[in-house]
Amino acid sequence: MARANGSNSGKVTIQSVADLAGVSIATVSRVLSGNENVREDFAVKVREAALKLHYTPSASAQGLAKGRSFTVGILIPDLSNPYFPDVVKGIHNLSTLSNYRLLIADSDGNPEDELSIIKDMLRHVDGIILISPRMSVNDLKSLENVANPVVLINRMEPGVGLPSVGVDNFSAMSELIGHLSSLGHKQIAFLSGPKESWQQRERSRAVLHASNFGIIVEEVPTGGNISAGARALDIAMASKATAAICFNDLVALGVLSRAAELGIRVPEDLSVTGFDDIEFSSFSNPPLTTIRSPQVALGEAAWRILEGELSGKRGNHQPLMVAEVVIRNSTGKSPR
Amino acid sequence: MARANGSNSGKVTIQSVADLAGVSIATVSRVLSGNENVREDFAVKVREAALKLHYTPSASAQGLAKGRSFTVGILIPDLSNPYFPDVVKGIHNLSTLSNYRLLIADSDGNPEDELSIIKDMLRHVDGIILISPRMSVNDLKSLENVANPVVLINRMEPGVGLPSVGVDNFSAMSELIGHLSSLGHKQIAFLSGPKESWQQRERSRAVLHASNFGIIVEEVPTGGNISAGARALDIAMASKATAAICFNDLVALGVLSRAAELGIRVPEDLSVTGFDDIEFSSFSNPPLTTIRSPQVALGEAAWRILEGELSGKRGNHQPLMVAEVVIRNSTGKSPR
DNA sequence: CTGTTAGCGCGTTCAG
């Protein structure tokens, strides 16, 4: 296919378009950026030329000239956890409207790598959203002084002056335990998640709180994913627990799977609960009692904050969003 | 916290570092890009200054000056399908080694949006990988002439001159049908996926092929996700099918869920198969017979091709990768 | 309304 070019060699720049249209680069720039004050026939010529040459402005050059890249970075602990893509969807929904692109990085579960990944991202983007970051408080604090805005999702740290949104894990988890308690459960196993996770700490707090009310809790640490959940069940069953409260849906799904293998009936022999309400949880066998966390809304809220910071307006926001208990068939009356 | 600055106002540039270190910006550039030929004491001063000022080179400026952004774009039809993140992991594994970042975009299942998203990405990146693109052949062809390399995953189109890798859907699906056939199944329902999907077309081809061998096939179209699978089962059961071959694991998981609701036993009453072998499939109840597609390897292969194109070497590659049948407990002898 | 021009921050010759 023919490489139609203004005059220069190979790459088509704003100059090529200007040449072909017979105007100056300034006019091209105006037309393409939607500036009104251009004679209509010039504008037409420019648009035609741009189309013909397949001209697309260089993002680097625009970024350099304007001082903004119109790109925001997102850091995710683990892309393969279905929870996170939903949050990203929320961000994406709104950021697209403002003509922003998303630079997504995955820290692959290594809290130590997060900071360097962020530092690198910062060079490319106008702002950053960190989803459930697991990095140390110190690293987090060091982000207070970077040039571009940083917004946190699901990480509220008292000493850290970074805007953030998150779900009210504590209340939701307390409510869930209440549900179990009303079903007569007195001994439960808590299959906990990664300790670097703020959500884990909050959920754990609620669970421990329950022991004040006569409920016996045994904690079984897990990695927070499906296979970890499956492995943890064997340990949990060694206790007298009649219910397994899982850190998240992935762990719960693993438990369900292992229970089926072992011939443990859910919920007759054992009640199981998750957290997050990822899509799979309503299609498991049995469907999972869990907590619906507003992933999409969380992403949208984070975007609004970030956009505010980007445009200088630092609005105030509701940091904690409510999550509601969803009762399905994986929980039932205590067998004893 | 104090904003230590060389002399200028606010942002710290290479000039700030040069000033503080008492050298020229050229020297700073050399040191920071690992150039050997610099007096050691200068180098030390520069590094100290950079550290002290928290200097990070602007990606836009570097990109403009070097003509490369060291960013590659990835287009995904749907972030929430667990299949795709695994492919991304594969790309990420290798691209990180070469110091490339990933710009990820989600077309949200709209084939018509893909082209414009790609066009926009092209301005930012040095190359693009399209995962299971659903855009029209014409749109695809228009990508042959863009300045930067484009690599396809899971989309082999005869007339399109773009390098690509994919799994051998046809052979794997044929093998799977053979498995079912050997279990005595003669009537199967094919719960198909989105028709824009190349994988769908290939898998469908294998299924139709089976009708040559005395197997009666009824196709039930689905959207390719869990809830669609659940809905489709009701329709599929209207036929006399003893087995449901599903477009992918998501559909199969939906079927499993709905079957449990309806009291249809799997595999006693109905055999169910998936495709992809996402992690959930080995933890479903019952575990799913499916086809293991090498997601990560696919991503890695695509990266190798892209990296080759980026450095001018256009190596040849093996376009089709094998996928193997994984037999679990969702398939069994035909009830009749 | 249009063209000229001065940066944006950095890499890279090219003299010294």
Place this chain on the structure above:
DNA sequence: CTGAACGCGCTAACAG
């Protein structure tokens, strides 16, 4: 081995 100077492609004053 070092620094001055130019150019990357584009936007945004500033003149005309």
